[in-house]
Amino acid sequence: MNAIEIRGLTKTYSNGVEALKGIDLTVQQGDFYALLGPNGAGKSTTIGILSSLVTKSSGSVSVFGHSIDNALEQAKSCIGLVPQEFNFNQFETLLQIVVNQAGYYGVPRKEALQRAEKYLTQLELWEKRNHRARELSGGMKRRLMIARALMHEPQMLILDEPTAGVDIEIRRGMWDFLREINQQGKTIILTTHYLEEAELLCRNIGIINKGQIVANTSMKDLLATL
Ligand code: ADP
Ligand code: ADP
Numbered sequence: 469m470n471a472i473e474i475r476g477l478t479k480t481y482s483n484g485v486e487a488l489k490g491i492d493l494t495v496q497q498g499d500f501y502a503l504l505g506p507n508g509a510g511k512s513t514t515i516g517i518l519s520s521l522v523t524k525s526s527g528s529v530s531v532f533g534h535s536i537d538n539a540l541e542q543a544k545s546c547i548g549l550v551p552q553e554f555n556f557n558q559f560e561t562l563l564q565i566v567v568n569q570a571g572y573y574g575v576p577r578k579e580a581l582q583r584a585e586k587y588l589t590q591l592e593l594w595e596k597r598n599h600r601a602r603e604l605s606g607g608m609k610r611r612l613m614i615a616r617a618l619m620h621e622p623q624m625l626i627l628d629e630p631t632a633g634v635d636i637e638i639r640r641g642m643w644d645f646l647r648e649i650n651q652q653g654k655t656i657i658l659t660t661h662y663l664e665e666a667e668l669l670c671r672n673i674g675i676i677n678k679g680q681i682v683a684n685t686s687m688k689d690l691l692a693t694l
Contacts, residue, residue, distance in 0.1 A: 469533045471495045471546075471624050471655040472518065477527035479513050479679075487513040489679040490527065495657060495672070497532070497623075500650045502666035502687075503659045505676035511659040512552065514676070515628050519549045532623055545573065548617030550627040554609050556616065558602035562593055565601060566616050573620035580619065587615040591645065607638035614645070624655040631665065643669055667691065 472495040479488040487510045495501045503511050516522030517529060520540060529536045531543035556565045563584055570580035588594040591611040596604065601612060610630065617625055625646075631639045646669065650656050660666055666673055666687065673690055675683040683690065 469497060470530075471497045471499065471532060472657070473528075473530045474514075474518075475528045477514070477517065477529060478525045479510075479517065479522065480525050487679055488517075488525075491676070491679070491681045493674055493681060493684065495655065497655055498650075498653060499655055499657075499672055500646075500670045501655075501657045502670035502673045503657065503676060504661065504663060504666050504673055505659075506661055508678075509676045510679045511676060512628055515549070515626055515657075515659060518626060519547050520544055521549075545620060546623045548620065548622035548625045550610075550613045550617045550625065550630055552628040552632065554601075554613070556601050556609075556612065559600055561598050561600055562588060562604075562612055562615075563597040565612065566619050569616045570619040575620060583619055583621070584615075587618045591615045592641075607634050607642075610634055610638075610642065614642070618649075622654075624657065625649070627656070627658040629659055629661070631660075 472493065474491060474493040477488050477491045480486050491514065503514065505511050513522055517524045518531065520536060532546045534542040534546065536543050566584045566588065567577070567580045570583060575583070585594060588597055591614055593608060593611055593615060596608065601609065604612065631642060634642065646656055670687055672686050674681055
């Protein structure tokens with residue numbers, strides 16, 4: 469079974485912009501996959517459709533075998549999304565933010581607290597658990613969103629430009645963490661417009677431009693052609 473299967477996916481926004489013009493994309497279970505492309509290529513739209521924040525115009529999308537047309541809840545529960553913008557309540561504490569997230573997925577409170585300790589500790593945020601999110605540095609906010617995305621223990625993590633605006637030292641820490649959870653079996657997809665980041669981390673890569681996939685290959689083969 470594939471983590472993601474996208475066939476003939478199109479998206480035309482209400483203003484007439486054709487953000488996706490019929491893309492096909494397969495991501496295998498356990499993969500570390502980069503979706504690379506310039507600004508405006510359609511990366512966020514693709515991720516938005518996968519995580520059901522954006523409705524598709526046509527085509528099919530399956531997540532771990534669950535079609536978003538008829539098994540949306542199952543598809544959603546397989547995905548932990550780390551969006552580009554900070555979208556948590558800045559006045560809540562870190563602990564509130566991650567525990568509430570688990571609540572949305574029906575995780576019992578005791579279990580949610582155990583997971584909160586586990587993931588906030590892994591992301592070096594446990595000591596800050598009773599601080600309000602607004603007090604965190606940018607790098608910490610980014611890590612908070614990763615911890616939050618893990619709280620329902622999804623099979624796959626999708627990160628939209630995870631290291632945008634994050635300085636190099638913090639970026640390395642995030643890379644190490646992502647590598648580690650990938651080695652433990654989690655499928656990871658990230659979007660980036662830095663080939664260097666994709667090259668460092670990812671096994672396979674899709675290159676998207678103007679709403680079309682222009683290459684879909686292993687990182688090894690891509691680098692051999694450059
Ligand atoms: P990327 O993530 O690769 O930068 P996006 O998926 O954000 O690309 O954007 C693809 C295209 O769709 C761009 O031309 C962008 O301006 C347009 N677009 C994105 N979101 C919207 C929206 N909500 N309404 C209208 N157009 C949009
Ligand atoms: P700053 O306040 O300078 O932005 P942070 O407080 O965000 O820095 O980061 C604190 C420490 O956590 C840094 O030493 C960094 O290397 C480390 N770190 C960053 N990201 C991770 C991560 N994902 N996992 C583990 N450690 C990390």
